[in-house]
Amino acid sequence: xxxxxxxxxxxxxxxxxxxxxxxxxxxxxxxxxxxxxxxxxxxxxxxxxxxxxxxxxxxxxxxxxxxxxxxxxxxxxxxxxxxxxxxxxxxxxxxxxxxxxxxxxxxxxxxxxxxxxxxxxxxxxxxxxxxxxxxxxxxxxxxxxxxxxxxxxxxxxxxxxxxxxxxxxxxxxxxxxxxxxxxxxxxxxxxxxxxxxxxxxxxxxxxxxxxxxxxxxxxxxxxxxxxxxxxxxxxxxxxxxxxxxxxxxxxxxxxxxxxxxxxxxxxxxxxxxxxxxxxxxxxxxxxxxxxxxxxxxxxxxxxxxxxxxxxxxxxxxxxxxxxxxxxxxxxxxxxxxxxxxxxxxxxxxxxxxxxxxxxxxxxxxxxxxxxxxxxxxxxxxxxxxxxxxxxxxxxxxxxxxxxxxxxxxxxxxxxxxxxxxxxxxxxxxxxxxxxxxxxxxxxxxx
Amino acid sequence: xxxxxxxxxxxxxxxxxxxxxxxxxxxxxxxxxxxxxxxxxxxxxxxxxxxxxxxxxxxxxxxxxxxxxxxxxxxxxxxxxxxxxxxxxxxxxxxxxxxxxxxxxxxxxxxxxxxxxxxxxxxxxxxxxxxxxxxxxxxxxxxxxxxxxxxxxxxxxxxxxxxxxxxxxxxxxxxxxxxxxxxxxxxxxxxxxxxxxxxxxxxxxxxxxxxxxxxxxxxxxxxxxxxxxxxxxxxxxxxxxxxxxxxxxxxxxxxxxxxxxxxxxxxxxxxxxxxxxxxxxxxxxxxxxxxxxxxxxxxxxxxxxxxxxxxxxxxxxxxxxxxxxxxxxxxxxxxxxxxxxxxxxxxxxxxxxxxxxxxxxxxxxxxxxxxxxxxxxxxxxxxxxxxxxxxxxxxxxxxxxxxxxxxxxxxxxxxxxxxxxxxxxxxxxxxxxxxxxxxxxxxxxx
Numbered sequence: 001x002x003x004x005x006x007x008x009x010x011x012x013x014x015x016x017x018x019x020x021x022x023x024x025x026x027x028x029x030x031x032x033x034x035x036x037x038x039x040x041x042x043x044x045x046x047x048x049x050x051x052x053x054x055x056x057x058x059x060x061x062x063x064x065x066x067x068x069x070x071x072x073x074x075x076x077x078x079x080x081x082x083x084x085x086x087x088x089x090x091x092x093x094x095x096x097x098x099x100x101x102x103x104x105x106x107x108x109x110x111x112x113x114x115x116x117x118x119x120x121x122x123x124x125x126x127x128x129x130x131x132x133x134x135x136x137x138x139x140x141x142x143x144x145x146x147x148x149x150x151x152x153x154x155x156x157x158x159x160x161x162x163x164x165x166x167x168x169x170x171x172x173x174x175x176x177x178x179x180x181x182x183x184x185x186x187x188x189x190x191x192x193x194x195x196x197x198x199x200x201x202x203x204x205x206x207x208x209x210x211x212x213x214x215x216x217x218x219x220x221x222x223x224x225x226x227x228x229x230x231x232x233x234x235x236x237x238x239x240x241x242x243x244x245x246x247x248x249x250x251x252x253x254x255x256x257x258x259x260x261x262x263x264x265x266x267x268x269x270x271x272x273x274x275x276x277x278x279x280x281x282x283x284x285x286x287x288x289x290x291x292x293x294x295x296x297x298x299x300x301x302x303x304x305x306x307x308x309x310x311x312x313x314x315x316x317x318x319x320x321x322x323x324x325x326x327x328x329x330x331x332x333x334x335x336x337x338x339x340x341x342x343x344x345x346x347x348x349x350x351x352x353x354x355x356x357x358x359x360x361x362x363x364x365x366x367x368x369x370x371x372x373x374x375x376x377x378x379x380x381x382x383x384x385x386x387x388x389x390x391x392x393x394x395x396x397x398x399x400x401x402x403x404x405x406x407x408x409x410x411x412x413x414x415x416x417x418x419x420x421x422x423x424x425x426x427x428x429x430x431x432x433x434x435x436x437x438x439x440x441x442x443x444x445x446x
Numbered sequence: 447x448x449x450x451x452x453x454x455x456x457x458x459x460x461x462x463x464x465x466x467x468x469x470x471x472x473x474x475x476x477x478x479x480x481x482x483x484x485x486x487x488x489x490x491x492x493x494x495x496x497x498x499x500x501x502x503x504x505x506x507x508x509x510x511x512x513x514x515x516x517x518x519x520x521x522x523x524x525x526x527x528x529x530x531x532x533x534x535x536x537x538x539x540x541x542x543x544x545x546x547x548x549x550x551x552x553x554x555x556x557x558x559x560x561x562x563x564x565x566x567x568x569x570x571x572x573x574x575x576x577x578x579x580x581x582x583x584x585x586x587x588x589x590x591x592x593x594x595x596x597x598x599x600x601x602x603x604x605x606x607x608x609x610x611x612x613x614x615x616x617x618x619x620x621x622x623x624x625x626x627x628x629x630x631x632x633x634x635x636x637x638x639x640x641x642x643x644x645x646x647x648x649x650x651x652x653x654x655x656x657x658x659x660x661x662x663x664x665x666x667x668x669x670x671x672x673x674x675x676x677x678x679x680x681x682x683x684x685x686x687x688x689x690x691x692x693x694x695x696x697x698x699x700x701x702x703x704x705x706x707x708x709x710x711x712x713x714x715x716x717x718x719x720x721x722x723x724x725x726x727x728x729x730x731x732x733x734x735x736x737x738x739x740x741x742x743x744x745x746x747x748x749x750x751x752x753x754x755x756x757x758x759x760x761x762x763x764x765x766x767x768x769x770x771x772x773x774x775x776x777x778x779x780x781x782x783x784x785x786x787x788x789x790x791x792x793x794x795x796x797x798x799x800x801x802x803x804x805x806x807x808x809x810x811x812x813x814x815x816x817x818x819x820x821x822x823x824x825x826x827x828x829x830x831x832x833x834x835x836x837x838x839x840x841x842x843x844x845x846x847x848x849x850x851x852x853x854x855x856x857x858x859x860x861x862x863x864x865x866x867x868x869x870x871x872x873x874x875x876x877x878x879x880x881x882x883x884x885x886x887x888x889x890x891x892x
Contacts, residue, residue, distance in 0.1 A: 259705045310757050
C-alpha cells in the first residue's frame with residue numbers, strides 16, 4: 001500500500017452553537033468534564049459554520065493541519081482574521097496557515113478517533129484501508145470558518161466538532177453523534193454540542209473517564225422555527241481572557257461557582273428542557289437571560305475578576321430588558337459568551353424586524369459603511385425593516401418604550417456589525433468536491 | 447414656654463464611610479436590618495463630610511429641613527449638585543432647598559431620637575426644656591455636604607449619621623454611639639457605620655426589633671495611619687439604580703445573594719477583623735477586592751441585572767490588579783460602591799504617589815482643567831508626585847509594569863476628578879457658631 005499514490009478525502013460542514021444555560025468550569029481539565037450540564041441552540045451553518053476537509057494518503061509523511069481563509073472574502077478589518085481557539089490565539093492572513101497539531105487537545109481527538117476507525121474501500125480510486133491501518137496512516141486537515149473569527153463566536157466549538165465529524169466519516173467510524181460528541185468534547189468542551197442541530201444538552205455525566213459526558217439532541221431545528229437570532233458583534237478595547245484560563249481561574253477562586261453548579265443550574269436545566277419542549281418563549285427568555293448574567297457574575301467573582309461584557313453589552317441588555325418589560329411579555333432573549341458580543345433571540349420574525357430597527361437606531365454604522373456589510377447572514381431582513389435604502393438609518397425613530405436611560409445615539413462604531421441567523425441543522429458531509437479545501441491530487445491546501 | 451423667643455441649636459460634623467466588606471440586602475425593609483455583617487473605613491471628614499445644624503425653638507410651627515449648598519463652591523459641573531439619598535433624587539442648585547421630612551426614614555429617626563431626649567438648660571439664653579417637651583417642640587434642620595454629592599459617595603450615610611448625632615447632642619440624649627447607630631441605621635443602613643472613626647463593624651444582629659443591629663468600632667483612625675485613600679470619581683452615561691431598590695431586587699431575584707450572606711461573608715468578617723487588627727495589608731487587600739467584586743457579581747445576578755461599574759471602573763481594576771501582581775505583594779486595595787467610582791486604598795504615602803502618577807497617566811484631565819480642581823481633598827500629594835507644574839501630566843511616563851491591556855491613554859474625561867483622603871475621625875460637635883447653617887436668631891438657613 002505504501003507505494004500507492006491515492007488521496008482519499010471527505011469534506012464536512014459543522015455549525016457553531018450558543019449556550020443558553022452556560023458551561024463554565026471543569027471538574028477534570030484533561031478530559032474536559034464540566035461541573036454542570038449545559039444547553040445550547042445550534043446556529044444555522046448557512047451563516048456561521050466551519051468547513052473541514054480531511055484527507056488520508058500513504059504518501060503523507062506526517063499529520064498536518066491548515067487553517068484556510070481563502071474561500072470567501074469577509075467584512076473583516078484590514079483583511080486580517082484573528083482566530084482564537086480555546087487554547088491558542090493566531091492572526092491569520094487571508095491565506096493558508098499551517099498550525100501545529102502537537103497540542104494535547106488535537107492529539108486526544110486524533111488518538112480517540114483513530115482507535116475507532118473501520119475498514120474503508122473505494123474501488124474506483126483503488127483505496128483499501130483496513131481498521132488497523134489508521135494508526136500508521138497520516139492525515140491532512142484543512143479547516144475554514146465562514147465567519148470572521150474575530151467575532152469570538154465559539155469558533156473552537158465548530159472547529160473541533162467538524163474535525164471529529166469529518167474524520168469519523170473518513171474513517172468509517174460507526175459511533176453515533178453522541179459518542180462522537182464525547183471525542184469532540186476533548187478538543188473543546190462546547191464542541192460536543194455542535195454535533196447536533198436544533199436544541200442540544202451536554203450532560204455532564206458522572207464517570208471519571210468521561211464516557212457519559214456527552215451531548216444529546218433535545219429537539220431539532222424545525223421544532224421551534226419561529227425564532228430569529230441577531231448577533232451584535234461588539235467592538236472591544238480590552239484583550240480578553242480566554243475561556244479556558246478564565247474558567248480555570250473561576251473554579252479556583254470564585255466562592256459562588258460551586259453553588260451555581262450544584263444548586264442553581266440543575267433546576268434551570270429541567271426548566272429549560274421544559275421551555276424548549278413547550279416552545280414557551282417567556283420561560284426560555286427568563287432562563288437564558290438570568291443564566292447568562294449569572295455566568296458573568298461568576299466571572300466577576302473570580303480573582304482577579306474577569307470582565308467579558310463592556311458598556312456596549314450593558315446598553316444592549318438595558319434596551320432588551322426595557323422593551324420586554326414595556327411589552328408585558330418577553331419578546332427577545334439575550335445571552336453573552338466569553339466576550340462582549342450579544343446574541344439576541346427574537347420570538348419571531350416580526351419582533352426581529354423591530355429589534356433590528358431599535359439596534360440600528362442606537363448603534364448606527366459608521367457613515368462610510370455599506371448596510372449589507374453591517375448586517376450580514378440572512379440580510380433579507382434589511383428589506384423587511386425598511387433599511388435597504390439611502391439614509392434609511394438616519395430616518396429611524398427612537399423606539400418609544402425604550403427611549404431613555406440606555407444612553408444616547410452618539411457612539412458610532414460601538415458595534416462592528418450584526419449577523420442575522422436562526423436555529424440550524426447539525427453537521428453534514430459536503431459531497432460536492434469543488435467545496436473541498438484540499439487538492440484531490442496532492443492533498444495540500446488548494 | 448410657648449411665648450419664648452429663643453432658638454437653641456447644635457452644629458455637628460459627621461464623616462462618610464466606605465465598606466470593605468459590603469452591605470447588600472435587607473432582611474427587614476422597614477427597620478433596615480441587613481442579611482450580613484459589614485465592615486467599613488471612615489473617611490477623613492476634612493475631605494468628605496456632612497455638616498448639620500439642628501435647632502429647636504418654641505417659635506417653630508413644624509419640623510423643617512433644608513439642604514444647604516451655600517457655604518463653599520465646589521468643583522462640580524454647571525454649578526449644579528445632584529443629590530442622591532437612598533430614597534430620593536434631587537437636583538440642588540447652589541442655594542437652600544427645603545425638603546420634605548414626611549418620608550418614613552426621617553420620621554423613624556426623629557421619633558426614636560425624640561423619645562430619648564433628656565432635660566436641657568441654657569440659663570444664658572433662657573432655655574429650659576424638659577424631657578417630656580421634645581415630643582411637641584418642632585425642629586429646624588439644615589444639612590450640607592462638603593463634597594459634590596454627584597460623587598455618589600455615601601452622602602446618605604453621612605447625612606443620617608449627622609442628623610441623629612446632632613439631634614442627640616441637642617436633646618442631651620445619653621445613649622452611646624452604638625445605641626445612636628441603631629437609630630441612624632433606620633435612616634440609611636450604612637449611616638450606622640458613620641457614628642465612629644477609623645474601622646467600623648456593623649453587626650447584623652439577630653433580634654426582630656433591630657436593637658442589636660448596631661455599629662461598633664474595631665480600631666480608631668490612628669491604629670493604621672499609613673493608609674492613603676484616592677477616590678476616582680468616574681463619569682457615567684447611565685442613570686444608576688438606587689441602592690435601596692437595587693438591594694431589594696437582589697434579595698428578591700439573585701440566587702447567589704443568600705449563599706454570599708450565609709456562607710461567604712461570615713468568614714470574611716472574621717478575616718477582615720484580623721487583618722485590620724494586625725495591619726495586614728495583603729489580607730486587607732485580598733478581602734476588600736474580592737468582596738467588592740462579589741457584591742457587583744450579586745448585582746449582575748439580579749433580574750434585571752444591575753451594572754454599577756462601567757468600562758472605566760474595569761480599567762482601573764485592571765490597572766491595580768496588574769500592579770499588585772507585578773509587585774509580588776499588594777500595594778493598593780480597591781472597592782466600589784453602588785456606582786462606577788473607584789475607592790483605592792494605598793498601603794502608604796509613597797505608594798499613593800506612584801498610584802496617582804499612574805492614574806493621571808491613564809486618566810489625564812481635559813486640557814482646560816486646573817490640576818487643583820482635578821485632584822481635590824489632600825492635594826498636597828500633587829507636589830510630592832511632581833504634578834504641580836506646567837505640562838506635568840503630559841510628561842508622565844507609562845508605569846512599566848502595567849503598560850498593556852488596560853487600554854490606551856486616549857480617553858480624557860473618563861474620570862471627573864480624584865479625591866485624596868485617608869481614614870478619619872468620627873462625628874464631632876462644631877462649637878464655633880460661625881459654622882452653623884441656621885441663623886441663631888431666626889432658626890432659618892443663613
